[in-house]
Amino acid sequence: MFTWLHKLGSPPVLYRFAERAAPWCKWTAFALLAAGLVGGLILAPPDYQQGDGFRIIYIHVPSAILSLFVFAYMAVASAVGLIWRLRMAHAVTAAAAPLGAAFTLMALVTGSLWGKPMWGTFWVWDARLTSELVLFFIYLGYMAVANAFPDQRTGDRAGAILALVGAIDVPIVHYSVHWWATLHQGATLKLSGSNMPASMLWPLLVMMVAFLLYFGWLLTIRLRTEILRRERRASWVMRLAGQ
Amino acid sequence: MHSFHEFLTMGGFAAYVWPAYAVGLVVFVGSGWQSRRGLSKALARAARRAQEVEK
Numbered sequence A: 001m002f003t004w005l006h007k008l009g010s011p012p013v014l015y016r017f018a019e020r021a022a023p024w025c026k027w028t029a030f031a032l033l034a035a036g037l038v039g040g041l042i043l044a045p046p047d048y049q050q051g052d053g054f055r056i057i058y059i060h061v062p063s064a065i066l067s068l069f070v071f072a073y074m075a076v077a078s079a080v081g082l083i084w085r086l087r088m089a090h091a092v093t094a095a096a097a098p099l100g101a102a103f104t105l106m107a108l109v110t111g112s113l114w115g116k117p118m119w120g121t122f123w124v125w126d127a128r129l130t131s132e133l134v135l136f137f138i139y140l141g142y143m144a145v146a147n148a149f150p151d152q153r154t155g156d157r158a159g160a161i162l163a164l165v166g167a168i169d170v171p172i173v174h175y176s177v178h179w180w181a182t183l184h185q186g187a188t189l190k191l192s193g194s195n196m197p198a199s200m201l202w203p204l205l206v207m208m209v210a211f212l213l214y215f216g217w218l219l220t221i222r223l224r225t226e227i228l229r230r231e232r233r234a235s236w237v238m239r240l241a242g243q
Numbered sequence B: 001m002h003s004f005h006e007f008l009t010m011g012g013f014a015a016y017v018w019p020a021y022a023v024g025l026v027v028f029v030g031s032g033w034q035s036r037r038g039l040s041k042a043l044a045r046a047a048r049r050a051q052e053v054e055k
Helices: A002-007 A011-043 A052-083 A087-119 A127-146 A152-166 A169-179 A198-230 A235-242 B004-012 B014-054
Strands: none
Touching: A011 A052, A011 A087, A011 A198, A011 A235, A052 A087, A052 A127, A052 A152, A052 A169, A052 A198, A052 B004, A052 B014, A087 A127, A087 A152, A087 A198, A087 B014, A127 A152, A127 A169, A198 B014, A235 B014, B004 B014
């Protein structure tokens, strides 16, 4: 497995891997999105307390989980880049950051649209909401810092350090509902199971996988862009462009 | 859901449910469009550079 990972450290190998993975991620994501939307908007019964307003979770929960997942993934890639000096690990982090920021923004906006009818307000300075907002600013901070230096390596290193430090916010967001008395409800899904009936649960799980694959598809595109930008003087890029 | 009207009104929550899905659609389409545009531009730049090198 480590040999395989080591091979992916080579820009042309990673580029071709991303190119091959893209259509699989794309079409599976679209198929699952269609199934999840039908399940969540039509087939799932209304919640006995929240009525049809609960259907926002099918878009809010996957985007919120993805906002945490993407940052954790960026932190791991940053650590790999710093420890093993793998340039492509920094490219992966840079490619993922704008997508993570977009999903965090989606989680914040859809969460506030859910909060208004359920809590009576679009926003409260509750621990979960505030830490998620902080995560959004960390994403923006990462993008600003990584692109602030004329030298790519310095930018990569500064961004990687910020990603590692910023990763502290990921468990804070996740456990905020346990550590503080928050207005935000506890986790919808737990490793020990869920209280949701199967008819409401399956569209949520399908949407989560669909969001993950959609992220994967966009990552393969952005990663190829990032590799082309970083390797613009490499002979293999010239050959690729000449085809 | 028993009728199309029920589906549209979302049991009185339409003002919140549909904008939430609209935000999702905007993020999905927007990030997809922006990512693909970035790759097209990068490939075009690489092709131009390859032509310049050939000359």
